Amino acid sequence: MGATGHLGSRLVPELLRHGHDVAVLVRDGTQAARFPTNVLVHVGDATHPHVVGEAVTGCDVVYFLVHSLDRPDFAEVDREAAAVLVTAAADADVRQVVYVGGPRPDSPGLSAHLASRAEVGDVVAAGPVPALVMQASMVIGAGSASFELLRSSARLTPWVPVPSWMHNTSRPVAVHDVVHFLGAAADLPEPVDGVFDVLGPEQLSYLELVQRCARVLRLPVRLPLPAPLWSHKLAAQVAGLVTPVSAAVAEPLFASLDHDLTATSPPVTDVLPAPPGGLTSVDNAIRAATTPVDERTGGEVFTEERTVLTDAAPEDVWRTVNALGGKDGWHTIPLVWTVRGAIDHLFGGIGLYRGRAPEVGEGDVVDFWTVVHRDDDARQLVLRADMKMPGHTLLDMRVDRAGDRTRYRQKITFTADGLLGRLYWVAQKPLHDIVFATMARGIVRKACTRP
Known part of the structure; x- marks a missing residue:
């Protein structure tokens, strides 16, 4: 589930390349045409038990990559979808459930986005089917809402508003590496039940990420401007006007920057092989994610x-x-x-x-x-x-x-x-x-x- 999203759309061809039979659940029947004819497409809502039950029947491994951040009631919808999934997976004798959520900061007052990701992870982990819960910080890849906000922040103007939350740090990870781990989960000899962190190789503040992105894009150093009144809501409203990300999606993502996102669980490499050649550097992840940018104009x-x-x-x-x-x-x-x-x-x-x-x-x-x-x-x-x-x-x-x-x-x-x-x-x-x-x-x- 979530096959048309940022991770799911990359995972499907990865699984096919490795010889797996793939079935997907999509909400809109017109999306079925996006998949090769050898992919079994189910159409329906991830919160409807009979639809999910049909989709997971006969599956060995089920990926839960649903995230409804574009809806104001995303936490409720994702919680319900997770509960439906764990019941359907148990009824269908699924061997392994795999879920990608967000990190769990060791600090109070989680943002709605991070709290929802953690809640869904708990629902999946508490189910009767062994669940491999991966916790990833910002995923660097074209089309990721978090990355599109970062790229736009680096490109928009020579100046960057810097509220206090721009100094909090995270371990961003390349989308290629996340998809590698997801694909490797399909080949586990035995089911894995546990929570693991998927972390990139560097701990960087959001301001450092903006500067790193500007450098890869061959832009001058962005000039930081102290902006104590630059709230999440204001930043989101601006982003909704000048980036591909809507204000409704941007605001909870910006709110998640109120925390340092560090390792709180064992690394996923304890149970899955690392990508060939090791984890992708932040610079190379950004470079790969910005490949579609027109080199003639540098345009977004x-x-x-x-x-x-x-x-x-x-x-x-x-x-x-x-x-x-x-x-x-x-x-x-x-x-x-x-x-x-x-x-x-x-x-x-x-x-x-x-x-x-x-x-x-x-x-x-x-x-x-x-x-x-x-x-x-x-x-x-x-x-x-x-x-x-x-x-x-x-x-x-x-x-x-x-x-x-x-x-x-x-x-x-x-x-x-x-x-x-x-x-x-x-x-x-x-x-x-x-x-x-x-x-x-x-x-x-x-x-x-x-x-």
Whole structure:
């Protein structure tokens, strides 16, 4: 459970590479298309006993990677899901449960986030099935909410507000190392029952982490500004405006920085092998996590993906994709591109109406896009937006098989130019989501009506 999250999405291919049969539970049926056809996908809510019972039946090892931090009632939801899991795992004769939570500071007044992680770990550990509970500090990896906040703090301005909690320390660990330990748990000769720390090689303050991230990104040293009034809530509100992380998620994460996060349990290497070559250094973990950053602009990368399944033939969907623009239009909200093109033209851009040739290849124009890549065998078309904006946008469209159905995949990648680019992404995202979701459905709908 949690197969579409930051850790789960990396663990599934890791398990497949090592020859394991994999089943996952996802909340939204549209997410099923994200997995290879040899993964058994169950659809339902992790708090529903019958759904979880079906998902874990026949499983030897069950991973519980659920974390509902984007909900205000996340502690209640995660507690309930954990209780459902331990009962279902016992009924299904599961051999081993594996859970990744957070560290347990040896200090009073735990944040809601850390308290919830500890509570879920206790629920899992108290169950009748042996539970390997891993306690990890900040996981450094692209897409991790904690790391995205760190990266944004390093990139946002040359100055860093430094309240007292920025001086508290932790042992951040590379996502590659955490996934290694999770994968190794599937090969344990005997079940393990206990709580273990997953710690990185260095104990660093959050301010030191910001400086380290800036260094890896080839930025100048960030200038610390004492900010005694810089509360968790204020920091979260700012983060919600200028980072990919919402304020609701950022606030409990910032509150967790009120504690020094040090080792309180035996190291996980007491029961699992260390990664080949040892633990990843903080610098190399940050470097790996920032690989998607565009080296030309140093811009922060934002992505948005969606998938639509259809009974239309792949060839029909692919023909529809290749006919986009010009007289066929974009199969989205009427006039939205017309208005956007008019605004662009007003500010000296190329506008919308450049048209297109009947057949286009790399370098050809499609309205306000340019073809970057076209592969008819792989059924992939990548377009670059040419309108004026504080960043660079790519639209990647692919068509393939998903069992006996056709899968249309659409990915937007926006590389922001500095703070203005981040603000642009945040400001336009609500309408952006509606426009491109409508477009994806419209493409599939059009393909179903092709002669």
